[in-house]
Amino acid sequence: MSPRRLRLDQALGAIPESDELAPLRDALIGASREDAERAWAASEAYATLDTRLADTGALDEQVSALAERVRARTEAVLRHTVRALRALKDGDEAEAAGALVSAGELEEAEGRLEAAERYYRKALDLGRKPRDRRAEGLALRRLGRVARARGRLEEALDLYRRGYDSAEAMRDAGGMVVACQGAGNVYMDQGLWERAREWYLRGLAHLETGTPSRMLWELYNNLSVVELRSGDVAESSAWLDRAEGVVRALDDPRGPFFLSNARGRVGMARELPREAEDAFRKALESARTPQDRGIALLNLAESLLQQERLVEAEAVARELEKTAIVHRTIYLLLDLYRMLGAIARARGDAEGFLFYEQALDLCRERGAPLVELAATQHEYALFEAAQGSPESAAERLREALALYERLGMGPELSRARAELARITGSAAPAQGPTRTDQPGANDADA
Numbered sequence: 001m002s003p004r005r006l007r008l009d010q011a012l013g014a015i016p017e018s019d020e021l022a023p024l025r026d027a028l029i030g031a032s033r034e035d036a037e038r039a040w041a042a043s044e045a046y047a048t049l050d051t052r053l054a055d056t057g058a059l060d061e062q063v064s065a066l067a068e069r070v071r072a073r074t075e076a077v078l079r080h081t082v083r084a085l086r087a088l089k090d091g092d093e094a095e096a097a098g099a100l101v102s103a104g105e106l107e108e109a110e111g112r113l114e115a116a117e118r119y120y121r122k123a124l125d126l127g128r129k130p131r132d133r134r135a136e137g138l139a140l141r142r143l144g145r146v147a148r149a150r151g152r153l154e155e156a157l158d159l160y161r162r163g164y165d166s167a168e169a170m171r172d173a174g175g176m177v178v179a180c181q182g183a184g185n186v187y188m189d190q191g192l193w194e195r196a197r198e199w200y201l202r203g204l205a206h207l208e209t210g211t212p213s214r215m216l217w218e219l220y221n222n223l224s225v226v227e228l229r230s231g232d233v234a235e236s237s238a239w240l241d242r243a244e245g246v247v248r249a250l251d252d253p254r255g256p257f258f259l260s261n262a263r264g265r266v267g268m269a270r271e272l273p274r275e276a277e278d279a280f281r282k283a284l285e286s287a288r289t290p291q292d293r294g295i296a297l298l299n300l301a302e303s304l305l306q307q308e309r310l311v312e313a314e315a316v317a318r319e320l321e322k323t324a325i326v327h328r329t330i331y332l333l334l335d336l337y338r339m340l341g342a343i344a345r346a347r348g349d350a351e352g353f354l355f356y357e358q359a360l361d362l363c364r365e366r367g368a369p370l371v372e373l374a375a376t377q378h379e380y381a382l383f384e385a386a387q388g389s390p391e392s393a394a395e396r397l398r399e400a401l402a403l404y405e406r407l408g409m410g411p412e413l414s415r416a417r418a419e420l421a422r423i424t425g426s427a428a429p430a431q432g433p434t435r436t437d438q439p440g441a442n443d444a445d446a
Contacts, residue, residue: 008032011054012365019112023066024059026328031058052325073110077103088126097127097135101142108146117146137166137175144182148189151369153407157186177203177215184222189371191411193230200226214254217246221258225265229411233269240266256286257296264299273306290327294320298335305343314343334359334372338379345383353387356380374403378416385423393423 080103087095104119127136140163147156167175180203187196220243247255260283267276304313344352
């Protein structure tokens with residue numbers, strides 16, 4: 001009797017949804033393999049995550065390492081918690097709050113956002129009490145970061161503003177700058193370019209612009225993105241030139257990736273996809289993390305799509321899929337499947353709906369931020385309209401509209417409304433994917 005083949009979607013469906021088992025789910029995805037029996041079949045062109053096979057043998061070999069990783073994180077979190085208790089015993093609420101923030105950061109780094117939020121809120125409670133309230137400002141900024149990651153943009157904005165006020169009261173210039181970056185990033189998420197610019201410039205005002213620093217070039221890069229989205233390509237390039245000067249002065253190894261990626265986005269805005277392609281290939285060469293590599297591959301695929309080099313675009317997208325699976329950067333798969341859907345749309349390929357369905361499944365299974373669901377429904381609508389299904393497309397656009405409105409994302413809301421009007425009027429939809437610019441250079445800090 002031949003061994004039964006276990007598809008990845010079946011395996012994932014058998015694992016209970018819980019934070020404790022999240023590392024096992026990610027490891028299962030990372031250890032999955034292509035179905036050799038499908039490799040030469042026509043349907044392989046439409047393969048998604050769910051069609052891969054679960055490799056239980058490879059997973060079994062990782063159990064000890066996974067358990068050790070969980071144990072090490074748990075021990076570290078407990079030690080920070082005990083440190084907080086010792087500080088409380090000594091009457092040092094500031095130290096106790098800082099220890100709880102450290103515990104929350106460990107949880108957040110593992111994607112355990114609810115647990116991280118609980119620690120940050122306890123830190124916030126303690127941080128209000130001592131004369132030294134820098135831990136209060138730090139907890140507010142960390143809560144803002146979690147709220148943004150979970151798609152709660154208005155709440156994130158309020159937290160960053162409060163974090164700014166707290167840092168200002170303590171004359172904590174570094175904390176003020178990070179709060180400005182965070183608030184600017186949220187306004188960018190909402191498409192409020194003027195407000196984003198205000199906050200980034202406010203952050204810049206708290207830095208010594210004559211002194212090179214990572215914060216300085218990151219703010220220059222953020223301002224470049226603001227100007228690009230506002231339509232001022234020349235000003236965007238000018239901010240990038242400033243950022244490049246600081247990166248060179250610092251010899252900062254993180255800089256080249258972000259700058260090359262930004263140069264590529266400028267090339268796309270100038271409708272010079274070949275120039276953008278060259279920049280994205282440089283970004284790929286300088287990528288230092290799987291996340292950076294994934295962003296570069298995604299943008300490279302878009303530049304090839306814009307040149308109608310569809311075979312190459314698909315090959316790059318599939319390389320992104322391998323990167324996301326092997327390194328378990330699962331959220332990149334959402335962008336990937338939307339990209340594969342856009343390539344299918346450019347080909348007029350009706351089977352491309354499979355990619356959008358996989359993206360929707362991931363949104364539901366991973367509890368993705370609402371902005372990801374909105375972007376997926378938006379692009380799925382454009383695909384269905386191109387396939388001659390205006391009623392279904394209109395329904396998806398209405399769902400995307402409701403989500404954009406809930407999130408306060410003005411430009412996306414306007415674009416979706418215009419596309420809904422065109423679709424219901426039997427006009428052709430706009431082309432191209434909607435979200436591949438990856439704006440924040442400093443999201444991990446802000």
